[in-house]
Amino acid sequence: MKRPPCCDKLNVKRGLWTAEEDAKILAYVSTHGTGNWTLVPKKAGLNRCGKSCRLRWTNYLRPDLKHDGFSPEEEDLIINLHKIFGSRWSLIAKHLPGRTDNDVKNYWNTKLKKKLQKMGIDPLTHKPFSQIFSDFESMSGRPNARHHQILPAPSCLTQVPAGSDSRVDLIMKPVMEQVHENFTAENHLSWPQYQVINQEVMQLQQYQYVLSEVTSSCSSSSSPTLTQLNTQQSDGPLLPSPFIAWTGDSISHQPFPTGNVLQKCEGDLQDIVSSSSIDYASDMAKQALPNTPVDTMACENEAKWGKPGYLCEGAQALESHFGQGSSCFGSFTDAILAMDSKMRSELFPEFLDGLLDY
DNA sequence: AAAGTCTACAACCGCAGATCC
DNA sequence: AGGATCTGCGGTTGTAGACTT
Structure with a gap:
């Protein structure tokens, strides 16, 4: 059943707040404190939704807020x-x-x-556009199998995306077909192969992103959206390019090969992180701390929509700390991020500081 | 000077987890 | 235990003022 609206939207005021309304909120909070916002409009004499009052307070009226520009x-x-x-x-x-x-x-x-x-930096990946191009151009070669683990080829490599007649698609289609041709024979991949292919797909998507930016800025007609280029998505929110195409479907159900995450933290980090799915991250967090609440929403989002952008960046931070290859897809990061935030800060107090140095 | 466009940011929306009763 | 309510969150929309044509 759908949740009913929090207030009668037809009969409450909306839009910008006046100084008088602000004064009423401030007067109310100074005597009653915050909380129970649904009662605030009535008690403070405001014809506003309680939620609106709460937002006005938390985003604007709170005394501890800075209102000057960002340094x-x-x-x-x-x-x-x-x-x-x-x-x-x-x-x-x-x-x-x-x-x-x-x-x-x-x-x-x-x-x-x-x-x-x-500055020539992609705000999504924080990488220079030039690097995205050069990475893509230098994309070649296949890794030697180093691990026994066998993974199914990603669906984005076994299906050429449905075409559109956009300019970007016309340019990208041959490239996608080439990748498809190169890898489609590999129904199953060793882990290192998988890593490289995933990186290549990511680069391809970044390339698509840049290309679409360039073509749309050169054209006044409606620009093609990246979603047109990507592999089929299940229904759900559209994610920003370039990561949208990575569904994660083909990698989210592999058995995670390691045991207790905390033990492994001290041991072979590379093995710990040789997993790419938030499902594993969730498992790892649960294994490490059986009674710890896990941020299931984050896990689900990751598993459902494959939103690995920030996690990949976290993985890079791990690489810089623990050496090349220490994080494949950032699953160690995932695991820590998937933990309840309080528990995480207790167990890994230096974790964020370490990443901030990155 | 007027109309159109852009920018900054305030405010809203819907969802989901947490908490209350 | 479970439904109702509260709260937090991220994405999106609305709007006033600045800027351009």
Whole structure:
């Protein structure tokens, strides 16, 4: 059953808040404190939805909020944290005293994203566009099998994406077909092969992204969307390019090969992280801490929609700390991120600091 | 000067987990 | 135990003012 609306939307005021309304909220909070926001409109004499009152307070009226512009230090911090967390604005905002998730999100969308693009950096991957191009161009060779683990080929390699007649698609179709031809014979792949192929697909998607940006900026007609280029998605929210095409379906049900994550933390990190699915991450977190609540939503999102962007960046951070190959898809990062945040901060207090140095 | 466009950011929406009763 | 309510979150929309044509 669908949840009923929190208030009668026809009879409550919406839109910008007036100074009088702000004063009523402030007066109410100063005497009653925060909480029970559904009662606030009535008690404070406001013709507003309780939720709207709560948002006004948390995003604007709270006395601990800063209302001045972002400093260069804050900018740098947001960029670094976005590299790690992606669009987890509330997590990012926790590292910026006096700023709300809404502030950070708006600042990113209006300023920082464009700033990075002007600097030639892809705001999604935080990699230079030039590197994305050169990585793609140098894409060649196949790894030697080093592990016994056999994985099914990703569906995006065994199915050439459905075509559209867009300009980007016309350019990319031969490339996709080439990749398809190269790998389609491999119904099952060893783990190292899988890694390389996944990287190539990611690069391909990044290439598509850049290409679509370029063509859309050169054309006044409606630009082709990246989603047209990607493999079929199950129903669900569309994710930002370039990661949208990676469904994760073909890798989310492999048995995870390791035991207790904490033991393995001290041991062979490479084995720990040789898994790519958040399902494993969830399993790892559960194995390590049987009675620990796990952020199931994060796990589900990862498993369902394959949203590995920030996790991949986390994986790179791990690589820089623990050496090349120590994280394949960032599953160790996934595991830690999948833990309940309180438990995570207790067990891995240095974890985020380490990533921030990255 | 007027109309159109862009920018910044405030506000809203719906979903989902947490908490209450 | 489970339904109702509260709260937090990320994505999206609305809008005022600045800027351009």
